[in-house]
Structures are given as C-alpha cells and as structure tokens.
Amino acid sequence: MNATVSVAVASSTEPVLAQAPLLRIDGVGKSYGTVQVLSGCTLDVQRGEVVVICGPSGSGKSTLIKCVNGLVPFNAGRILCDGVDVGLGRQVDLVRLRTRVGMVFQNFELYPHLSVLENLCLAPVHVLRRPRSEAAERAHQLLVRVGLPDKAGSLPGQLSGGQQQRVAIARALAMDPIALLFDEPTSALDPEMVGEVLDVMVELARDGMTMMVVTHEMGFARKVADRVVFMDAGRIVETGTADGFFSEPTTERARGFLSRILSH
Amino acid sequence: MDAFDWGAVPAALPFLLDGMQLSLLLLAVGMLGGTALGLLVALLRLFGPRIPAAIAAAYVDGLRAIPLVLVLFWFYFLVPLAIGRPVGALPSALIAFVIFEAAYYSEIIRAGIGSVRSGQWQAAQALGMTRGQTLRLVVLPQALRAMLPILVTQAVILFQDTSLVYVIGLRDFMTATSISAEEGGRLVEFYAFAALVYLIVCSAGTELAHALQRRRSA
Ligand SMILES: Nc1ncnc2c1ncn2[C@@H]1O[C@H](COP(=O)(O)OP(=O)(O)O)[C@@H](O)[C@H]1O
Numbered sequence A: 001m002n003a004t005v006s007v008a009v010a011s012s013t014e015p016v017l018a019q020a021p022l023l024r025i026d027g028v029g030k031s032y033g034t035v036q037v038l039s040g041c042t043l044d045v046q047r048g049e050v051v052v053i054c055g056p057s058g059s060g061k062s063t064l065i066k067c068v069n070g071l072v073p074f075n076a077g078r079i080l081c082d083g084v085d086v087g088l089g090r091q092v093d094l095v096r097l098r099t100r101v102g103m104v105f106q107n108f109e110l111y112p113h114l115s116v117l118e119n120l121c122l123a124p125v126h127v128l129r130r131p132r133s134e135a136a137e138r139a140h141q142l143l144v145r146v147g148l149p150d151k152a153g154s155l156p157g158q159l160s161g162g163q164q165q166r167v168a169i170a171r172a173l174a175m176d177p178i179a180l181l182f183d184e185p186t187s188a189l190d191p192e193m194v195g196e197v198l199d200v201m202v203e204l205a206r207d208g209m210t211m212m213v214v215t216h217e218m219g220f221a222r223k224v225a226d227r228v229v230f231m232d233a234g235r236i237v238e239t240g241t242a243d244g245f246f247s248e249p250t251t252e253r254a255r256g257f258l259s260r261i262l263s264h
Numbered sequence B: 001m002d003a004f005d006w007g008a009v010p011a012a013l014p015f016l017l018d019g020m021q022l023s024l025l026l027l028a029v030g031m032l033g034g035t036a037l038g039l040l041v042a043l044l045r046l047f048g049p050r051i052p053a054a055i056a057a058a059y060v061d062g063l064r065a066i067p068l069v070l071v072l073f074w075f076y077f078l079v080p081l082a083i084g085r086p087v088g089a090l091p092s093a094l095i096a097f098v099i100f101e102a103a104y105y106s107e108i109i110r111a112g113i114g115s116v117r118s119g120q121w122q123a124a125q126a127l128g129m130t131r132g133q134t135l136r137l138v139v140l141p142q143a144l145r146a147m148l149p150i151l152v153t154q155a156v157i158l159f160q161d162t163s164l165v166y167v168i169g170l171r172d173f174m175t176a177t178s179i180s181a182e183e184g185g186r187l188v189e190f191y192a193f194a195a196l197v198y199l200i201v202c203s204a205g206t207e208l209a210h211a212l213q214r215r216r217s218a
C-alpha cells in the first residue's frame, strides 16, 4: 500500500482498500485485425458510483464494457476490476470476477429453454454451488424486487420485453454482485416498457450498487448518474456530470451527438 | 400365379418380425451411438485443438464420401482383424452403423450448436460459467431442440438404410421379406406388404419431424 493512499484515508474510518477504485480502466486499446475499435480509454469507477456511457452507434461502448468482465479480450492497456487484472487474468480469476460483476444485455439473453426461476438459479447453483433451495428462495425475493413475483414458472418467451429485461436484471442480482454492467438495457424495448426497466435500475442505483450503464436515456442519467462519459470513434472524448454534459457539452462532437438524439 | 394370395403374409409374420427386430436394433444403436459419437466429433471440430479438429473433419468428410454398403463390408472384414477373432456379422454391422451415422449426426449437431446465437454464450459466461458449463447447460439444450426435426428425418433415412445389411448376411425386415417372397413365389404380396410397412413407419417419422418443426416455429 503506498503512502498517498494511507494519507488519503488517515481521516477516514473506512478500511484502506475501500478507497481504491473498484474498477480501473487504464489506456485500454482494442483492435479487430486492422480496425482500431478502442484507443487509450481511461476511466476509474468508485464503489457505489453510477457511470453512464453514451456515444454514437459503433463508437465502442459495448466493446469497452465487455472488456471489463473479460468477455472481449483487449490488446493494450490494463483493466483492474475488484483486484483482478482482467487482461492477464487466468480463467479461474475471470470466473471469480464474473461471479461478482454482473451484466445485463440489450437483447436480454435469458435462457429461452428454462423457466424464469431456472434462469435465476442456474449460475448460483452451478457456479456458486449454492443449495437449490437457497438459490430458489433468493430468486423469489429478487422477482419480488423487480416486480414480477408471479412469473417464476413462466418461460421467457411468454413475457413482454420489459418483463424479460427485469428478469435479466434479477438474474444478474442472483449472484449478489458488487457491480453491474448494462449494455443498452432499454434499446430493444417498446417505448412504453422503458420506464419499468429504468425504475428498477434507479432503485438499484439508490441502494448503492456500482453501475456502468451504456444508455442514451437522459432522464435516467440526470436522476442517478454520478458521471456521464461520452465516447466517439473508440475514444473517451468527454467526462462530466449529467447536468453539465447534457446542458453544456464541451466538445463539438458531443454537441453534435446530443443534437441528433434530442431531435428524435 | 393367378390371384393374389395374402394368406402367405400372416403365416410369415413371426419370421418378418424377427427381421423387424433387427432393423429396429440397428436403428436404435445407430441413432444413440451415432448421436453420442457425432456429438464428440462435432465438439472436437468446433472446440478441439487444431490436430484433433482436423482429424475429426477428415473423418466426417471421408465417411460422407463413401456409400454405407462399402462401410458395412469393410467393418465386416476389418473388425475381426482389428480385435483378432471373429465376431459375427451383427457386431460389425452395429459398429459400422454407429461410425457411419456419427459422420452425419456430427454435421447436424455442429449446425445446431452454430444456430445458438453468441449472446447466449456471453450471457452464461458473464455469470461465471465455464465454456463446458455453458455448452452443457445453455447451448446444447437449445441446439438439440433446434435440430430435433432433422435428427428425426435422419432416423427415417437410417431406418431405410438398415436394409443394406443383407450384403453381410444379416436378416433385417427387408431381407426377411424378400426371403419369404422368393420361398412362396408370392413376390407381389410380400413386396406390397413391405412397402406398406415402410410407408407407415417412415411417414409417421416424417410427420413427427414436421410436427416438431411446426412447434419450433410456432
Ligand atoms: N466481433 C467483432 N469483429 C469485428 N468488428 C467488431 C466486432 N465487434 C464490434 N466490432 C466493431 O467495433 C466497433 C465498435 O462496436 P461496439 O462496441 O459494438 O459499438 P457500440 O456499442 O458503441 O455501438 C464497431 O465499428 C463494430 O463494427
């Protein structure tokens, strides 16, 4: 532990480790063949912080958050997430990391052949080796929390998009994660279902969950985001508070982007 | 031969039934063994190290280029050589069917696995599942559902192919029928009966495949 950190916590009752960022993305670059998809991305996320990432389609948002839990391997820089060096992580480290950092996808990606309850129990039982009864009990609690207490026996295909996404959030929560990654969680939804999903996410944020959320939902960002990150062409171009970013973006590219999404 | 004499057919039924038993045994072993070995070959091709994957690919392409009759002949001669003592035609035929069907099943299974979209892999791995767990718990169950209609269609083809074992002296349903037909000189009656049986069994199979297909797309 270095001196700066010790000094920083001298006046605090928090343990030393709590002061280190939960997630440190440091100069990350990624290319597919000759196509550079991410370059020099640097971002720290503190415990309990909610970071919203926005930017035009193809700017590398999904790629960046998928680098965080090792779903996408990167070629340059370093990611430290909850103490795991993701780039160098051995498979066992990655598995451990992924049990602690959940992810919610644009297309829900519930397991279509399993009931909602089984969707929520699969990883706790097979990865965390929790007893089935315990996993099922927790699953029921979480279904209550996302407002779907009576859907345990349904198949994903029988639910609306908004309900499926809420189940997907519950599935991620079933692992008791310390952080959640969201990749455009409301982009595939009919407009009338966006609200029910965002409500669940706002609740989570207010409960202190650390979240990295790729979204263009400004209302959500203004309500709960501690910071907004704007990406363009594989780079983090601008970082600021939600109010600051949406009312007075500093870069030309962010202004262009905002005027485009506002005109929709 | 003046009029049709259908009486010969019921009289030969026990003999025909023995033949049918052999056909069904070949079908069952060919399907189950072929699917199991086919799964192994498909997984090797998709996820194996380079050299085993290449061997698996050569196995599939090689066997699919050879007629089943030839495979039956080979195994009839090769199996006794390989294990050093005569084994009889039946074990050779069973092994030949498993090996032959596995080549076809592996391609069906490979396509089935490929039909599961990559987001499913990511979702499972994002929850900490290993590749093996993802395959077993998430991908294969979906792939199997997707390929069930084709697996049934392949079983119908396999059922018809069981008639080829006559080349190594085995008596399946078709062979038993033709022996009975020749014996009593009642070719038309017996071959009509055999055609009816194949028609019923195979159209039932085909109907099942269609029903499964409809249920999937429903
Ligand atoms: N598997 C891949 N192979 C090649 N190029 C990819 C792949 N995945 C993403 N890309 C490219 O990387 C860029 C960034 O993609 P992505 O991270 O999905 O952007 P965003 O989520 O911001 O829309 C895009 O140009 C996309 O075409």
Ligand SMILES: [Mg+2]
Residues within 6 Å of the ligand: A061, A062, A063, A183, A184
């Ligand atoms: Mg994206």
